[in-house]
Amino acid sequence: MTHTGFAPGKLILMGEHAVVYGHPAIAMAVDRGTHVTLTDRHGATGLDVPWIDDPRLTAALHAVLPAAGVGVKIQSDLPIGRGMGSSGALAVALARAALARSGAEQTDVAVGGLALSVERIFHGNPSGIDHTVSMRAGALQYHRSPTGPVFSPIDLAPLPIVVIDSNTAGDTAKQVASVAALGPSAEGYLAQIGTLVQATIPALAEGDIDVIGQAWHENHWLLRAIGVSTPTLDAIVRAANEAGATGAKLAGAGGGGVVIALAHDPAKLIKSMNQRGWKAFT
Numbered sequence: 438m439t440h441t442g443f444a445p446g447k448l449i450l451m452g453e454h455a456v457v458y459g460h461p462a463i464a465m466a467v468d469r470g471t472h473v474t475l476t477d478r479h480g481a482t483g484l485d486v487p488w489i490d491d492p493r494l495t496a497a498l499h500a501v502l503p504a505a506g507v508g509v510k511i512q513s514d515l516p517i518g519r520g521m522g523s524s525g526a527l528a529v530a531l532a533r534a535a536l537a538r539s540g541a542e543q544t545d546v547a548v549g550g551l552a553l554s555v556e557r558i559f560h561g562n563p564s565g566i567d568h569t570v571s572m573r574a575g576a577l578q579y580h581r582s583p584t585g586p587v588f589s590p591i592d593l594a595p596l597p598i599v600v601i602d603s604n605t606a607g608d609t610a611k612q613v614a615s616v617a618a619l620g621p622s623a624e625g626y627l628a629q630i631g632t633l634v635q636a637t638i639p640a641l642a643e644g645d646i647d648v649i650g651q652a653w654h655e656n657h658w659l660l661r662a663i664g665v666s667t668p669t670l671d672a673i674v675r676a677a678n679e680a681g682a683t684g685a686k687l688a689g690a691g692g693g694g695v696v697i698a699l700a701h702d703p704a705k706l707i708k709s710m711n712q713r714g715w716k717a718f719t
């Protein structure tokens with residue numbers, strides 16, 4: 438018997454890291470994602486086909502599947518560790534496949550609960566935004582509250598977002614821990630990010646890419662202030678601005694990963710980034 442699950446990846450448009458501390462963030466699902474196929478087999482549960490070499494993967498499989506009897510195949514067109522939600526998409530796809538296998542209903546509570554247990558293995562203290570947007574698709578405004586996550590769909594204007602890959606991977610758990618280690622000295626920056634996210638919601642709905650670009654610019658330098666950017670990500674942000682972007686920021690946990698940028702002429706921006714040796718796409 439074979440059972441499958443799929444979930445899309447995501448981009449955090451604004452508010453990463455601050456969202457871990459209860460501030461709002463905005464994320465959207467993307468048109469790339471992860472497929473999981475489960476097949477009955479003899480012996481211990483494990484990968485049927487090799488995938489990434491990450492010791493956390495076995496623990497993740499065992500968090501949602503029986504210890505024996507299941508072969509797992511994972512296929513994804515999301516770059517790994519680039520802030521595009523590869524672990525969140527895997528968590529949701531795995532949860533869906535596991536529920537299908539056990540014949541249980543795929544309610545948000547069931548999928549979200551299993552996916553969160555997988556995200557905890559990869560991320561330690563996840564805000565939950567990654568797997569929630571992978572599960573719900575579309576675009577979401579999300580924050581943590583003392584009684585649990587609060588999220589609602591948000592109407593985004595079609596945005597000509599250019600994604601620029603730094604060609605380096607970041608480790609989300611490490612980045613989140615490094616912000617936690619800053620303690621109270623990070624609080625002011627995180628609160629400023631939250632305020633900026635709230636202030637930018639109307640422009641996101643209207644598609645005002647000049648206002649959003651300026652906000653992304655500020656968001657990036659606030660993320661830099663809490664130590665999650667890298668010289669390469671800063672260089673990409675500067676190069677994107679020189680090439681006509683209205684603004685650019687790292688997206689996701691940082692320490693590597695992708696930069697997102699907005700431009701009135703996205704094709705020109707992509708060409709310019711490619712000429713500088715960075716892979717860029719919309």
Ligand code: PMV
Nearest residue numbers: 453454520563564609689690
């Ligand atoms: O880099 P990603 O896709 O894992 O995004 C992490 C987002 C953070 O805000 C840094 C962490 C979280 O759990 O929200």
